Amino acid sequence: MTGWTAVLAACALCFVLKLAGHLLPERFLSGERVSRIAALVTVALLAALVAVQTLGGPSSGPALTVDARVPALAVAAVALALRAPFIVVVVMAAGTAAALRATGAVT
Amino acid sequence: MRPSISGGAATGAYGLSFGALAVAAGLTVPQSCALSLLMFTGGSQFAFVGVVGAGGSPVAAVATAGLLGVRNGLYGLQMAPVLAARGARRLAAAHLTIDESTAVGTAQPTPPLRRLGFWVTGLAVFGLWNASTLVGAVVWDALGDPRRWGLDAAAAAAFLGLLWPRLREGRARGVAAGAVVVAAALTPLVPPGLPVLAAAAVAVVLGWRNPSRAAPGGVAP
Numbered sequence: 001m002t003g004w005t006a007v008l009a010a011c012a013l014c015f016v017l018k019l020a021g022h023l024l025p026e027r028f029l030s031g032e033r034v035s036r037i038a039a040l041v042t043v044a045l046l047a048a049l050v051a052v053q054t055l056g057g058p059s060s061g062p063a064l065t066v067d068a069r070v071p072a073l074a075v076a077a078v079a080l081a082l083r084a085p086f087i088v089v090v091v092m093a094a095g096t097a098a099a100l101r102a103t104g105a106v107t
Numbered sequence: 108m109r110p111s112i113s114g115g116a117a118t119g120a121y122g123l124s125f126g127a128l129a130v131a132a133g134l135t136v137p138q139s140c141a142l143s144l145l146m147f148t149g150g151s152q153f154a155f156v157g158v159v160g161a162g163g164s165p166v167a168a169v170a171t172a173g174l175l176g177v178r179n180g181l182y183g184l185q186m187a188p189v190l191a192a193r194g195a196r197r198l199a200a201a202h203l204t205i206d207e208s209t210a211v212g213t214a215q216p217t218p219p220l221r222r223l224g225f226w227v228t229g230l231a232v233f234g235l236w237n238a239s240t241l242v243g244a245v246v247w248d249a250l251g252d253p254r255r256w257g258l259d260a261a262a263a264a265a266f267l268g269l270l271w272p273r274l275r276e277g278r279a280r281g282v283a284a285g286a287v288v289v290a291a292a293l294t295p296l297v298p299p300g301l302p303v304l305a306a307a308a309v310a311v312v313l314g315w316r317n318p319s320r321a322a323p324g325g326v327a328p
Binding site: 005006007009010011014017019020021032037038041042046047052053054055056064068069073076087089090092093094095096 | 120121123124134138141142145146147148150151153154155157159160161165166168169171172173174175176177178179180181182183184185186187188190192197198200201202204254255256257258259260261262263264265266267268269270271273274278279282283284285286287289290291294295299302303305306307308309310311313314315317
């Protein structure tokens with residue numbers, strides 16, 4: 001179980017980041033490179049999280065694993081390309097993985 | 108203010124997913140709800156439970172959440188002159204500074220409407236987000252066994268759903284591809300949580316140069 005310390009520390013850090021924007025002088029925004037990189041950092045972290053959630057070990061194992069999550073993610077990508085709402089995408093991915101596991105074809 | 112209404116349904120769906128995924132990652136229901144109440148920024152919250160669920164260290168989880176929260180600081184820089192809030196109102200404004208409130212706030216034509224859009228959207232999302240997190244967490248706590256219901260795949264799909272609208276620009280797609288490669292390559296080699304943090308470097312490297320534009324005034328780096 002994750003400690004409350006980590007939960008509260010992360011909450012405090014995120015609030016300080018929000019508040020910093022309201023307290024710093026506006027000229028900090030003029031750094032075009034800063035805002036560009038910040039937007040791309042969001043993209044990089046989300047993409048990395050997709051990779052780790054899809055291929056990371058089932059629990060905390062170190063190796064890459066290919067299982068029912070891979071076809072489920074493919075279904076999610078198709079749903080997103082067809083402009084399905086977020087909840088539909090998530091439910092379809094979960095349903096794909098659950099159905100494949102129920103058949104015993106993949107783990 | 109139509110974006111607020113369609114945004115409301117999306118917020119409820121995100122919140123339900125977040126509550127369920129947080130509990131599936133091993134957090135308690137009160138911890139899941141505390142994240143929505145006190146962190147209140149979706150990307151960072153999903154990332155925090157994602158790193159925790161993958162067995163990452165608490166430090167890596169906090170750092171990843173923080174990196175995803177940097178953009179809220181930039182939103183704050185944008186909104187502060189418009190809101191001109193002081194004291195407790197400024198603290199409240201900071202807490203409500205997220206993707207949705209900034210997007211609706213900056214899209215309005217006049218300063219009073221920008222303020223109204225920001226506050227209405229921020230407060231509505233805050234209420235919906237916390238209510239749906241609680242429902243998602245409680246329901247999932249009762250169901251149990253996340254893998255049997257495919258919730259591990261739902262987590263991956265949730266991140267893809269958050270990423271998708273940010274991939275319109277070519278450079279963003281390049282960064283995403285690079286981040287996937289870096290994170291996947293490092294996963295067998297380093298402790299969980301670090302591959303995601305390392306992928307942030309891809310954004311710094313690829314974002315450093317100005318996009319397809321000559322340096323103004325011929326100033327070379």
